Amino acid sequence: xxxxxxxxxxxxxxxxxxxxxxxxxxxxxxxxxxxxxxxxxxxxxxxxxxxxxxxxxxxxxxxxxxxxxxxxxxxxxxxxxxxxxxxxxxxxxxxxxxxxxxxxxxxxxxxxxxxxxxxxxxxxxxxxxxxxxxxxxxxxxxxxxxxxxx
Ligand code: UDP
Ligand code: MG
Numbered sequence: 001x002x003x004x005x006x007x008x009x010x011x012x013x014x015x016x017x018x019x020x021x022x023x024x025x026x027x028x029x030x031x032x033x034x035x036x037x038x039x040x041x042x043x044x045x046x047x048x049x050x051x052x053x054x055x056x057x058x059x060x061x062x063x064x065x066x067x068x069x070x071x072x073x074x075x076x077x078x079x080x081x082x083x084x085x086x087x088x089x090x091x092x093x094x095x096x097x098x099x100x101x102x103x104x105x106x107x108x109x110x111x112x113x114x115x116x117x118x119x120x121x122x123x124x125x126x127x128x129x130x131x132x133x134x135x136x137x138x139x140x141x142x143x144x145x146x147x148x149x150x
Pocket of ligand 1: 052061090091109110111112114115116118
């Protein structure tokens with residue numbers, strides 16, 4: 001089953017949006033299989049956002065993402081990588097559609113409350129940055145039978 005890495009960023013935690021964000025992904029039908037709260041250090045932030053190193057927004061991004069607690073999660077489900085990206089909405093909340101997390105809950109690109117992996121390959125890399133394999137749980141939900149055919 002496909003997995004993705006999702007993170008409530010410091011603005012989401014401080015604005016007390018963690019529960020709402022998790023509830024939205026649960027209601028969709030995706031399965032939460034790992035979760036932890038942490039404060040990222042600069043080294044982890046630079047590894048997480050390595051693809052953006054050298055860009056003008058990079059120093060501000062690293063400062064912001066290390067400024068407070070984040071909630072790191074692994075979610076599982078059919079096409080969960082694209083599914084979460086679609087639920088998140090565009091990177092810039094000004095362009096994110098109403099109904100999406102960023103469209104509903106954020107106003108500027110540098111404070112857009114949530115991260116989600118952009119591909120299956122990115123998801124594998126990012127999950128490994130935050131979780132050991134044994135921290136990702138395998139369990140059945142009774143609701144699975146009502147969400148998908150065997
Ligand atoms: N970001 C920013 N300014 C920009 C572009 C990006 O502050 O001009 C931040 C923003 O928090 C974004 C993150 O950098 O979520 C990573 O950028 P990316 O293009 O990968 O967007 P995402 O994958 O998060 O939608
Ligand atoms: Mg990205």
